[in-house]
Amino acid sequence: MKIVSFRNDVLPLKNVLFRLALRITMNKEEAEDVVQDTLMKVWDRRDTLQDIDSIEAFSLTICRNIALDKTKRSSWREESLDQDTLEPRATSMATPYQRTEQRDMLEMVKRIVDGLPEKQKTCMQLRDFEGKSYKDIAEVLSISEEQVKVNIYRARQAVKQKFNENAEYGL
Structure with missing residues (x-):
């Protein structure tokens, strides 16, 4: 004990x-x-x-x-x-245009992630932002490790697809 x-x-x-x-x-x-x-x-x-x-x-x-x-x-x-969290970590060498472009891209990714289904969003948050193991995430969400992996895969694919679509057509 x-x-x-x-x-x-x-x-x-x-x-x-x-x-x-x-x-x-x-x-x-x-x-x-x-x-x-x-x-x-x-x-x-x-x-x-x-x-x-x-x-x-x-x-x-x-x-x-x-x-x-x-x-x-x-x-x-x-x-x-x-707003502090949304500000990109731009170097002093970046032009105002580059900083604005980085901020817009970060906003777009944030909106895409916010639009994910709850389980996918939570799995992605715990794995990619918090660095938790699949086992820990499965325990927190009361699902199997395989379900965690599937949710993370689907979340990443959705973010990638929507980001590419938005980047192709503009913000």
Whole structure:
């Protein structure tokens, strides 16, 4: 039986939880609320944390469920990410035209990813942005590893296809 410390094992997950919540809710304030609710739920279960195999998967599952509940309840959506996050990391050598083009391309990819089905979007977020293993993603989403791989493949294909279509016809 392992000893689980809330401070050392759960609190360091807050940034990962925030990024997942932000990806689902598309709103910084909502994502912060989701992380806070998640941490409170995990805190309430602190007596049984020793019995859980993966605290990270457990926390991510709670976070995902709370975020999905919030988005289902809210009828409005605000901008997907902060403007700071959307700014491309342009070098000082880039011209204003290049920076604008990079920002437009990033916006287009963001819109495409936002339009993916929920499972594909979440799988892609956890794998490509958070670096989680297929096993961890399967555990968080309560699906098989094969389903995770299929969802990621389909998400990447859809993003690639729609990006190429948009690039071909213009923004």
